[in-house]
Amino acid sequence: MISEAARADIDRWVEKYPEEQKQSAVMAALRIVQDENGGSITTEMMDEVAAYLDMPPINVYEVATFYSMYEHKPVGKHKLCVCTNISCMLRNSKGVVDHLQEKLDIGFGEVTEDGMFSLKEVECLGACVNAPVMQVGEHYHEQLNPEKIDRLLDELRQES
């Protein structure tokens, strides 16, 4: 069920669009619902968004599967999104990935046993100037190396 708070949040987005184009708010609505659900959405939630925005469910599925920021399986508390595109690759993103996988003992698309971290391979984050790059939550972590990564993981663990 979409909570009252989430509904209010979605309504703010609906208001931004013409009355007969409620469905324009679908991306925002999906993000709000995903945040509320701890980082992933279920089919039932997509159906609810569809009903709330008065659009066919299949159109919500299309949007939610097209964009990589929507997760359809549960993720860890912190989702580590590592760029492996050309610039990062040239600056050893593979090393970043290997280090993270070894350190966390998970592969791409998996969640650590304690539910703290999940790892995701993403396309260009638009921060090539400071490659290799990783996004965690709303923050970019740039010019990564093993030490930086270890520090970041510790910080994130302590945060929670």
Added chain:
Amino acid sequence: MDTQKDQVTIELNDTRLEARQGQMLIEVADANGVSIPRFCYHKKLSVSANCRMCLVEVENAPKMLPACATPVTDGMKAWTKSPKAIAAQKSVMEFLLINHPLDCPVCDQGGECDLQEMALGYGGDTSRYTEGKRIIKEKDYGSLVSTEMSRCIHCTRCVRFGVEIAGIPEIGGTGRGDHMQIGTYVQKALSSELSGNIIDLCPVGALLSKPFLFSARSWELKSVPGVAPHDAVGSNIQIQTRNGKVMRVIPQENEAVNEIWISDRDRFSYLALDSEDRVTQPMVRNSDGQLVETDWQSALEAAVNGMKMVASTDGGGALGALASPSSTTEEFYLLQKLMRGLGSNSVDHRLRQQDFSGQSDQIAPQLGTTLQQIEQQNAVLIVGSDIQREQPLLSHRIRKAALSGAAVSTVNPDGIEFNFPLSGEVVTDQLTPALSAIARAMVDMGMGGDLSGLSALVADANVEPAHQAVAESLIGGEKAMVLMGEIAYRDQNQAVIYALTGAIASMSGATFSVLTEGANALGGLLAGAVPHRDTADATVDSVGMDVASMVDMAPKGLLLMGIEAESDLAAGPAAADAIRKSEFVVSLSTFADSVTMGKSDVILPLAAFTESSGTFVNAEGEWQSFGGAVAPKGEARPGWKILRVMGTMANLDGFDYNSSEDVLSEVRGLCDQAETEKWSWSALSDLGDASSCTVASTPIYQVDSLVRRSEPLQQTPLAHAGQATTGGAE
């Protein structure tokens, strides 16, 4: 718009062609017989321009342009077979084949596959790819459409069909890039009544007919044109057979009738033809009360002698005949000729109608306009009809009108939803008060009309804003139609509802359309298979028994044609009882239902749909003839042949026909002469009891014995959808 200015001249492959400004290049090419390969473009769907197969070279354009999305402009020069165009087409073909499996030998689409043809015509002869191909898990779309999505080339025709034609977006493209898949995302069976059309639209073998799967190759099939036997649209079909067996049914394009579509009912009802309970031998009940198989001669003699016996002891009036509303016009004509020859006017085919008190004042069930004209209406009022399920392709025309701005409103029981937007809705299980209120609103707005007999009802009506809105939209519509459907037609107070609906139409200057059950209700009336009118609307000296009276009075002798009493008649069990009470029953039967088998004294096996020639008259009055596609099963014979012999054996004059065409030309001749006189409608004088109870619409896959026996249709979600029922009429 200035037509002169509207015209442009283009050069296509160095040939000068006239075209309309704004037309797409591919349309101009199609109109002039220039072939451009395509997958995603379809003339009945919006342009998506995503397959890139129709790339052509256009002068001054730096790159190849897709012909489906390139509007023509004056002086445009384009080439479809220049070296650049050919190279582009070849590249696109190569791209499309990267992931397409090379499984043509086991693919049902093989032989009628656009991709196969284009690959032959425009592709290379070898593949440069050695990588593995994309595999997509098979999806379950229900009992009608089978999927093999690894073959999908993402043209999105099926996606656009769902949005634009079916009005139920169920299929979409999920994921992106290499991971994109066409599908429903969640497992579900398609719920549209038109879903089978995506099989035809799919240019590859991704969407196929599930019942037809792996049963024949397209080149082995013989195609015979036919007319679909389930509703008053008269959709044109191709019946495809192999070795005397119907293998599948596909649509035949006819812009004036069904465009390029057919309903699932039309497409999959043929599956009933092989059901186990087909009657294939003439049978006569012996002195022990057992039905025994016999030859045609003895069975026909038993039938005719029995009926003549009843007529000689109790008079011809003791005989009654009931026929399926989907019988052919020829069958209707011969049936009533036989019955009237034996001295009875009691012939009827209006099996689900309950109130016949207004029959002499009513016009024939017809559209009053053409199917194509429906699209041009500005205002439509639907009275008592689940039109989308009753007449799927007629409803599609209303949908087109609604989407282009027509105000469509309904007076319906609760729970009926349509795939088009409604501008007004009166939800009621009492049609009479609602219609009275709309009429009252019109009178209050100064619309005059002949309300004799209805005056009191209308004067007492309580006008609510919803009624007012309907009245206003009808009066405001330059082209308006009022369409009365099955729920209204079958009501116990049909006469009053009919008169009110007619009055609303006449006051607002709207076309009055009446649609009822079966494929040939209009043909039945024209042929005279009704108790109150002879062929071509001629008057009868005494009105015979209608369906309701026959159920009440159980005629001594009954002739049934293509009927399953319990499912086909409104009265159901009561009708079965009437048949059981009758002294002598002859059944022309396609299927062996329990009532027929339990009671009939003589059973004559009747050829089914696809096995007999004949003519259906559709709602707009179009006479559409068809031939038999396969031989009747077993000893079954076409109805017109059985009735012809019965007429001859009964020593009646005028039964010496050589073919169904002879019968047709006789009945057609009579009707053509009568068509100079306009069918008339006049308001009722006697209202009777004006309290109204609404009946339910017949569920879409219960309308006749064929669809009831088509297993795949019965497994669809539509077959199980909750039907709107209100009131206590049944």
